[in-house]
Amino acid sequence: MKNRVIFLMVAVALILASCGGGGSQAGKQKQVTLSAAGATFPQPFYNLAFKKYNEAGGPLINYGGIGSGGGIKSLRDQIVDFAATDAFLSDAELAEMPGNVVHIPTCIGAVVIAFNLPGVTELKLTPELLEGIFLGNIKMWNDPKLLAVNPGLVMPDMEITVVYRSDGSGTTHIFSDYMSKVSPVWNAQLGTGKALNWPAGIGAKGNPGVAGTLSQTQGSIGYIGFEYAFAQKIPMARLMNSAGFYIEPTLDSFSAAAASEMPEDTRVMITNSSNPAAYPITSFTWIILYSDLAYGNHSREAAEATVNTVKWLTGEEAQAIATSVHYASLPQNAALQAATLLKGITYQGEPILK
Amino acid sequence: MSGDRITKALLFISSLTILLLGAGIVISLFGGAIPAFREFGLKFIVSPAWNPTTGSEEYGALSFIAGTVITSILALIICIPMAFSTSLFIAEYYNGTRTSSILRSLVDLLAGIPSIVYGFWGFYALRPLLVATGLSDQGFGVFTASLVLAIMIVPYATSLSAEIISMVPAELKEAAYSLGATRREVIFSVVIPSARSGIIASFILALGRALGETMAVTMLIGNANVIPKGLFAPGNTMASVIANQFGEASGLKLSALIAVGLLLFLITALVNALGKLIIKRFA
Numbered sequence: 323m324k325n326r327v328i329f330l331m332v333a334v335a336l337i338l339a340s341c342g343g344g345g346s347q348a349g350k351q352k353q354v355t356l357s358a359a360g361a362t363f364p365q366p367f368y369n370l371a372f373k374k375y376n377e378a379g380g381p382l383i384n385y386g387g388i389g390s391g392g393g394i395k396s397l398r399d400q401i402v403d404f405a406a407t408d409a410f411l412s413d414a415e416l417a418e419m420p421g422n423v424v425h426i427p428t429c430i431g432a433v434v435i436a437f438n439l440p441g442v443t444e445l446k447l448t449p450e451l452l453e454g455i456f457l458g459n460i461k462m463w464n465d466p467k468l469l470a471v472n473p474g475l476v477m478p479d480m481e482i483t484v485v486y487r488s489d490g491s492g493t494t495h496i497f498s499d500y501m502s503k504v505s506p507v508w509n510a511q512l513g514t515g516k517a518l519n520w521p522a523g524i525g526a527k528g529n530p531g532v533a534g535t536l537s538q539t540q541g542s543i544g545y546i547g548f549e550y551a552f553a554q555k556i557p558m559a560r561l562m563n564s565a566g567f568y569i570e571p572t573l574d575s576f577s578a579a580a581a582s583e584m585p586e587d588t589r590v591m592i593t594n595s596s597n598p599a600a601y602p603i604t605s606f607t608w609i610i611l612y613s614d615l616a617y618g619n620h621s622r623e624a625a626e627a628t629v630n631t632v633k634w635l636t637g638e639e640a641q642a643i644a645t646s647v648h649y650a651s652l653p654q655n656a657a658l659q660a661a662t663l664l665k666g667i668t669y670q671g672e673p674i675l676k
Numbered sequence: 677m678s679g680d681r682i683t684k685a686l687l688f689i690s691s692l693t694i695l696l697l698g699a700g701i702v703i704s705l706f707g708g709a710i711p712a713f714r715e716f717g718l719k720f721i722v723s724p725a726w727n728p729t730t731g732s733e734e735y736g737a738l739s740f741i742a743g744t745v746i747t748s749i750l751a752l753i754i755c756i757p758m759a760f761s762t763s764l765f766i767a768e769y770y771n772g773t774r775t776s777s778i779l780r781s782l783v784d785l786l787a788g789i790p791s792i793v794y795g796f797w798g799f800y801a802l803r804p805l806l807v808a809t810g811l812s813d814q815g816f817g818v819f820t821a822s823l824v825l826a827i828m829i830v831p832y833a834t835s836l837s838a839e840i841i842s843m844v845p846a847e848l849k850e851a852a853y854s855l856g857a858t859r860r861e862v863i864f865s866v867v868i869p870s871a872r873s874g875i876i877a878s879f880i881l882a883l884g885r886a887l888g889e890t891m892a893v894t895m896l897i898g899n900a901n902v903i904p905k906g907l908f909a910p911g912n913t914m915a916s917v918i919a920n921q922f923g924e925a926s927g928l929k930l931s932a933l934i935a936v937g938l939l940l941f942l943i944t945a946l947v948n949a950l951g952k953l954i955i956k957r958f959a
């Protein structure tokens with residue numbers, strides 16, 4: 323008995339000692355580790371960018387794609403270095419934060435209308451048709467209203483299956499923000515939000531869930547992040563924008579949407595842009611962080627790494643990575659605005675970037 | 677002996693921890709659900725409304741209670757013939773043979789398959805089949821979810837029923853045989869009546885499993901937050917709506933989801949208690 327206890331104690335001591343050793347070795351490399359959490363919409367971009375930044379000598383960044391709401395909560399609880407969100411914080415949400423929060427746009431994402439119809443790869447849709455389909459009033463693919471906008475297309479006599487996000491999501495927020503702008507009926511019935519009271523269709527979890535359901539279900543239509551439809555090669559509809567043109571979803575038509583006036587704090591929704599070349603359902607996605615990074619037990623090192631990471635993310639190199647994974651890069655005015663905002667970020671009152 | 681005392685203390689501490697954890701879960705569920713119940717009162721349980729839009733927020737759990745109860749009961753109904761006949765086969769007809777032991781392990785294997793794998797199977801294999809039969813347009817809905825749920829709970833009902841059937845005293849069966857009863861008569865007049873309560877209890881415990889299943893259901897039920905309009909219409913269950921909407925929920929919606937969790941906890945506890953009661957009463 324006694325021997326066994328002694329043996330156990332020695333074993334535990336050895337294990338503890340070996341752990342301690344590992345810890346101090348990691349310390350010697352002086353690698354800063356940052357933690358971040360938030361939106362899944364830009365996650366493919368962030369994952370790749372953070373990995374490349376780390377390989378180039380930058381900090382190790384753990385990004386948890388837990389959703390915009392979760393990211394905001396984590397930042398409020400001060401358990402992350404920065405967070406990411408698809409929906410900018412409202413004035414009320416900003417007031418609830420324990421410190422002053424800054425929004426930095428990092429790229430532009432688009433929500434596309436993807437569909438699965440046997441024999442049909444091109445489809446044109448107007449705001450009225452979107453309203454009719456997603457509110458469940460246009461039920462069949464060969465509805466005369468659909469045929470009127472798509473002359474010459476042979477539409478199957480098939481029921482329309484609407485697919486929406488069953489989880490709360492920034493994608494839903496962007497789509498419903500657009501729909502509320504263009505359709506008073508939508509605005510009154512569903513409004514804008516991360517989750518809605520859908521009158522028709524079926525829900526699938528996450529962008530990958532919607533993509534899978536669309537590609538597996540004939541006669542389905544749904545809204546989804548562009549990169550997911552692109553990756554799964556699901557056909558996407560051209561949408562009529564506010565100038566009356568049918569616009570194909572491309573990185574150029576997404577960027578065109580953002581080329582208008584930008585408020586100082588970058589909190590703006592760019593859906594239904596007035597630019598005649600713009601695709602109508604696009605949005606910035608933001609990194610949010612405190613304007614003074616000396617909170618909790620936040621070190622100066624971590625603060626510097628945070629600001630440098632975000633600065634790099636809005637710079638040319640990272641923006642090229644964004645384009646490679648099918649997000650549109652920041653237009654010049656937004657990039658300049660981001661740089662100005664980052665210069666204002668302080669640690670104990672001192673600016674971090676010189 | 678001090679060793680005995682240490683063991684006793686360790687065991688005491690670990691069982692106390694379980695008890696405290698269980699109590700903690702119930703307390704935090706109650707605490708989290710208070711805002712929703714304060715806002716909606718008992719209407720929360722009987723209202724099918726689920727509108728998360730800011731400004732006109734309104735939450736009721738009835739759609740999810742309906743979805744959970746309908747899919748679970750339907751799963752149970754589909755499960756009964758499969759599990760019942762398999763358990764008879766294993767424990768009575770082929771008891772002690774190699775066939776029986778192979779089948780028994782296969783059934784147990786079914787219990788070990790992660791629910792996401794059942795979900796995938798339902799999504800990629802079962803759903804197209806349902807669409808091909810013309811029963812459903814897109815294959816999502818209450819029936820698809822129930823079918824997969826039924827297969828998931830078969831192993832629980834089967835192993836427990838088989839255990840109970842094999843516990844029927846041999847003397848009883850031999851007495852019946854000596855009176856000239858056929859095998860079928862022995863099974864239906866002796867084995868089943870004496871194992872009845874145990875078999876019923878095993879199905880009630882399987883029902884308890886079906887009530888809480890999340891992942892496979894969420895992949896197949898269509899996640900429409902309404903009372904299902906038919907067998908092939910989409911709906912949603914309590915566990916599934918929590919898994920779906922928890923991530924982005926805050927404020928009143930978060931509280932409403934926790935309240936749904938509390939209701940699910942109560943329903944499951946009730947069903948399990950009922951199963952235990954039946955076992956105790958008749959065993």
